[in-house]
Amino acid sequence: MITVENVSKSFPFNGNRVAALRDVSVEVQAGSLFGVVGPADSGKSTLARCIALQERPDRGVVRLDGLNTGTLDGRRLREIRRRLGAVGAKSELLAERTIAGNVAAPLEQLGVDGPQRRSRVGSLLDLVGLTARAGQKPGELTDGQRRRVAVARALAAGPAVLVADDPTSGVAPEDAGAVLAVLDRARAELGVTVVVTTQDAGVVRRVCDDVAVLDNGVVVERGSLLDLISSPASWTAQAVLPSIETSRAQAAKYDRSADVVLIGFATVGALLPEAATRFDVELSTIGGGLTRLGDTPVARFRVGVRGERADAALAWIADRGAYVAQPQSVRGPQGVAA
Structure with a gap:
């Protein structure tokens, strides 16, 4: 060490x-x-x-x-x-x-x-x-x-x-x-x-x-x-995760919107579709994208959720290990190239 x-x-x-x-x-x-x-x-x-x-x-x-x-x-x-x-x-x-x-x-x-x-x-x-x-x-x-x-x-x-x-x-x-x-x-x-x-x-x-x-x-x-990178507000997350560019008009089409960080093969591929089915909500990715940290797939999405149980769906996603937060404008360390 x-x-x-x-x-x-x-x-x-x-x-x-x-x-x-x-x-x-x-x-x-x-x-x-x-x-x-x-x-x-x-x-x-x-x-x-x-x-x-x-x-x-x-x-x-x-x-x-x-x-x-x-x-x-x-x-x-x-x-x-x-x-x-x-x-x-x-x-x-x-x-x-x-x-x-x-x-x-x-x-x-x-x-x-x-x-x-x-x-x-x-x-x-x-x-x-x-x-x-x-x-x-x-x-x-x-x-x-x-x-x-x-x-x-x-x-x-x-x-x-x-x-x-x-x-x-x-x-x-x-x-x-x-x-x-x-x-x-x-x-x-x-x-x-x-x-x-x-x-x-x-x-x-x-x-x-x-x-x-x-x-x-x-x-x-x-x-x-x-x-x-589990916290989208961290400087490291801002440097290495996909950027999110969405307008307020896009988010306004949904009952709720949130920034979600997903880590790992199973989580990236299945968690959002399972939440939509389980809570009978419409869940769409309206910004962000996928990358890899070494061999590990990682996603940062802005999601829009429409339906009566939108809050419950987002809470369930967070309970399964994803990081879920309200969208906010944050910046990474100046001069670090993503």
Whole structure:
């Protein structure tokens, strides 16, 4: 587990100190894929560097499995850093070396022998889907492929934690999905805890279990992704769920209208039709849509209900685990792309 406790960090700028993180606290469960999302200059990269032990906070503590990393120095600090892999927004591969050679570089530094090194490189290139590119140079690959090589290199020494700072930044949309799939495979197949920072809520929607939203160096929201999207008013819900655009005239055609969030295969497919039949009401979706959080289908609809038992139908839907609320105008975190 990674525990960030009341971490603050500032940097000098034009003779003053500018705060990048302000009293930030988050917990990252072992084996999870944790997303830190927020607009540019919100402190995401600084938090990533503090977790990766590339920066020391001014105040507060970063703990790895309970160990206070702030007390470490010298050889002990170097040993702990080997448990942490890091990938930046730029892949920074060695241009003169092959793809296999780039992945092998950390193993060479650790003195791993040739046969073991070649076996490890082969398995990692298979993990990132680039076995056929092993003999090529970085300049022959796309930005997304180079980012996947950087992930393989960061995993070479077998870290327990991988910190990926904005891993899809500058990557073409058709390649971004492959980069995220590699991070998910590292978590699923290698048991690595993954921390990913991003401005793009689509990254969170596709691969993250838990999320923290940063704005101006402050955590404004954190928790399980599925818990946070259960409330349509949350910033996370506004960033990752389908938008709802309906007019008052549309809603006025019904006895009741409500915003409903449905999670899971059975709930999304069956709950609304069953409510209409059970309470003998007309129930129509008048806004919203469907998406997926990882492999889980999620819907946010604005529903209109017509009939004497409209209130009872909506209450029954809420009792079955859906989130039901009166329509309201809310906004997500500024600068987060949905």
